[in-house]
Amino acid sequence: MQIFFLGSGGGRFATITQKRCTGGFRLHAEANVHVDPGPGALVRSHVFGIDPTDLDAILITHAHPDHYTDCEVLIEAMTRGATKKRGTIIGNKTTIEGTDFGGPVISKYHRSIVSEQIVMQPGQEAKIKNLRIEATKAVHHDPDSLGFRFHTPSGIVSYTSDTEYFDELPDIHKDARVLIASAMRPREDRIPNHMCTEDCINLIDEVKPEIAILTHFGMKMIFAPPEKEARQVAERTKVKTIAARLGLVVDMGEEVKTRYAREQVPLDRFL
DSSP states (O other): OEEEEEEOBOSHHHHHHTSSOEEEEEEESSSEEEESOOTTHHHHHHHTTOOGGGOSEEEEOSSOHHHHTTHHHHHHHHTTTTTSOOOEEEEOHHHHTOBTTBOOOSOHHHHHSSSEEEEOOTTOEEEETTEEEEEEEOOSSSTTOEEEEEEETTEEEEEOOSOOOOTTHHHHTTTEEEEEEEOOBSTTOOOTTSOBHHHHHHHHHHHOOSEEEEEOBOHHHHTSOHHHHHHHHHHHHOSEEEEOOTTEEEEESSSEEEEEOOOSSOGGGGO
């Protein structure tokens, strides 16, 4: 089982500047899924030699551009240029159906060329091949925002997505072997609907995963920098904590190991 990060940036200004890439991450288990494919997801997939046509599902936690903008081109890849009706899109209600908050953010045409579209709410589950996916509660601008838990033979991978810290959050993500936490701001620099480093410390200290990955960094976190924040989290919680970077790979077997992949295709190929 493998998790491949195609970016670690998030928020408006990190996305606009691309100080950290915003392509979300791929999970390769019983099924191949791309989670929160923001700007750059398609190109960065090619740079690292990851085939976007072998996707089984695309998951979107909420209707913000840094989480969904490359979804439609990935749908076209997943459906082999719309020549095969295949694959699944999973998202919250805003993303797929539209709500008073906004959306839908995926066109009617692109929703029509996949085999299945699933609108999820916290507590609901879906199955892609043999991969069980559980939607979790998140408190964010989009009131229907989600996180996800992936139940794999190698253990649970739990992803908070964008959320502020709330009392139930540790229980929601308990038993995770790998916890992926969105950490927008450093130290105790809280803003509504997001977590800062101190919030991540509280969460990780309660969940006690085998490894914690911080990601989705805003500009203040990027300049902190996140590697320093991750060290503080590890020191306070005694949990191995890594600040994600483009190309981070998490391999889950008997042990959880991390490494950085090499680019397979020079970025200037796309110029």
